[in-house]
Amino acid sequence: MNSKYRLNYFNAKGSGEVIRWIFAYAGVEYEDNRLDPVTEWPAVKHRAPYGKLPFLEVDGKVLGESYAIQRFLAKRFGLAGSSAWEEAEVDALADYIAEVKRKQPNWVAAAVFVQEDELGKGPANHASREDSLREDYLRESVSVLKRLENMLQNNSKKFYFVGEKPSWADFVVTRFLDGLLQFDQAVLNRYPLLSAHRQHIRNLHGINHWLQKRPDTVY
Template identity: 35%
Template sequence: MTSKCRLTYFTLKGLGEPIRYMLSYRNIKFEDVRLDMETWKATVKHTAPFGKAPVLEIDGKVLTQSKAICRYMAREAGIAGKDTWEDLQIDMMIDTIEDVRTAAADYKFERDEKKKAEKKDPLYNETIPFYFKKFETIVSASKGHLANKKLTWADIYFVAISEHMCFLIDQDILEPYPNLKALKDTIHAIPGIKKYVEQRPADILVEF
């Protein structure tokens, strides 16, 4: 794919983690630049295509948008759909995963303590159980995967984002779901991803 990659994101998993996983899946060496918000705003934000992170540089070409980057790398790696129907199955899962992540992030980074308290119960007791029970059922019926009964980038994206969601809600989001835990184990057993996970730094909260 390339001889030089540089990923710029914050000092946490977030939307950078699926890209890190995809690069690791393909055994592509990359510079993993993790910035605090102050440094991002002062040195990088103005150079990003739309002023947002993550930013992936591939041989000098600057890319943005986590899902678009992962989708591109999946096609290069042969873990996208074999046709438009399979791509649709994957994209439906990805967008649904993003719905849950957005809700969790909205809770985590809410600065008004009263509003945050109001968001907690619906998130923990309604939103997360509703979606994750469905994910659990899908994986059970799809040979251990989220789409097309085979390994796709939806699986890798899900595991990477679910790990970030553990940080967002301060608990192991997969603990009640044995099929989802097994999927995580499957992804973490992939050699490139296994090596990355063993070496990655811990999250540091970014003040958005």
């Protein structure tokens, strides 16, 4: 009997997007339930295990935390590595990217800029703060990009970070790179393997179709 999946998240890419990529690549149907943060989310918040989105419903059970959901689905759909060691390497890479993202600012900071403007600090302050944020973000990312480029160089296949087939960590890295490119479209120019890897993952069957049909959202 096939399981029924329902992903609950906002109408955004954010922490729900890698989950959607896993479903897309695996060719598994699911309900992509996009909640309005004002009119819908408050009414279902009590159902979220940790009081936040995303959360996944599977055959009457509920699972919270985006990385836990990704790991669960990756194991079900063959995206977690081909051995216990590969699975550990995949987890390590995904956890590394999560740590990097926690240390760096992201597009959520835009809400702070808007709020500052509304308080009367003006668009000039907005622009200077945003430029500073972008520069810090890209500068701190250089060491991360070098490390990722070297990891691909050390994999003889060079298409994937671990083993000879895609893993959910490849999706996590690609989404991270997508975020950097929103700040600077030239950020990958010095990293040919990373740039090729990103394009390869985005062109995988299922994911390429999802990218063409997904809702157009800012974040």
